[in-house]
Amino acid sequence: MTVELIPLKDRRIVIIGGAGFIGHNLALALKSKGAQVEIIDGLQVNNLLAYTSADAADNPNRDLYVKVINQRLELLREAGIPLHVQDARDYHALSRVLSQINPQVIIHLAAISHAGKSNKDPYSTFDHSLRTLENALDNSRKKVEHFIYLSSSMVYGNFLTEEVEETHPLDPIGIYGALKVAGEKMVIAYQQVFDLPYTIIRPSALYGPRCVSRRVGQIFIESAMKGGVLKIDGDGGEKLDFTYIEDLTNGIERVIQHPNSRNQIFNMTYGKSRSINDLVGIIKEHFPEAPVEFVQRDNLMPFRGTLSVKKLDDLIGYKPTNPIDIGFPKYIKWYKELDPSGKFWMDIKVSG
Ligand SMILES: NC(=O)c1ccc[n+]([C@@H]2O[C@H](COP(=O)([O-])OP(=O)(O)OC[C@H]3O[C@@H](n4cnc5c(N)ncnc54)[C@H](O)[C@@H]3O)[C@@H](O)[C@H]2O)c1
Secondary structure (H helix, E strand, O other), X not given: OOOOOOOOOOOEEEEEOOOOHHHHHHHHHHHHOOOEEEEEEOOOOOOHHXXXXXHHOOOOOHHHHHHHHHHHHHHHHHOOXXXXXXXXXXXXXXXXXXXXXXXXXXXXXXXXXXXXXXXXXXXXXXXHHHHHHHHHHHOOOOOOOEEEEEOOHHHHOOOOOOEEOOOOOOOOOOHHHHHXXXXXXXXXXXXXXXXXXXXXXXXXOEXXXXXXXXXXXXXHHHHHHOOOOEEEEOOOOOEEOOEEHHHHHHHHHHHHHOHHHOOEEEEOOOOOOXXXXXXXXXXXXXXXXXXXXXXXXXXXXXXXXXXXXXXXXXXXXXXXXXXXXXXXXXXXXXXXXXXXXXXXXXXXXXXX
């Protein structure tokens, strides 16, 4: 039986937390398909205000990340995507912006999107992640056709099997994963009580242009660009399901369009984990001189691996095309083009 896809063209979509790494890449992709996409973002968390405030004066990465975030904002402006600078913790202000836009789809990304930072600051992690989610859900009742929530592979905790399906037990370690489980339950409850159709997406280990979240691949490349050391946590044998941003944005487009995505939870990754040592091998092809050092790993990081994307493929047709051998060279190319003269890299600092 052929399923009729909902066209992206003219679909009114709001991305809350949309000026972040995933959000701006997704907004650009959706806009290029003709969607009427608008962004709500406070720019405070892991974004422009965090790196330009007086508190960030001593942050060694400040110059680089302000340049990267400005590139995001410029691309959004060029694409004609409205950015509503609004803190989504403010229920009434969020209500006002949403009723002006009247979206058919809401994609909720706002959060403190980093496990280490969440453990250091649980109070504001709760507010930026769960308070914003509750505000968005409450403003969606009876109005919004589809609510999409970005959860995480961290809901599983340590993977009990080499490959995990969506039915794997949820046993998170630490604040970030615990709040993601709570967020999933809230989204499901809004469907049960108010009939709000949802899709929950669990990505993992994303990478790609214009990220400032300091995940492993990004730290390696930035360090190598400055002639620094690649510091590997543990022995490098640990595996992650590295996912190129374009595979995720393609997957989310499919979720918006396909009726089978409603009221489902999906893993959304490349679908095959690779070791940190494999990743270092690829990075060394581009930076052969970069020295490698092994350091102690963070015990609060769960041991992960492959997330099965079989359900996603079976239900809506998902075909990722970027293993790390293809995705990382594209990512490195973007870094090298950020300042072709190389002068900027000589002048700035980055932390190792
Ligand atoms: N990047 C990954 O590898 C990854 C993996 C799994 C899940 N996720 C989830 O995907 C979502 C997006 O991740 P990202 O990598 O784009 O993170 P990001 O930090 O780049 O973006 C988050 C955005 O949310 C905004 N925000 C935070 N609090 C806000 C508030 N109170 N009001 C308005 N805006 C607010 C920030 O300003 C920022 O632009 C997060 O929920 C994250 O937990 C990310």
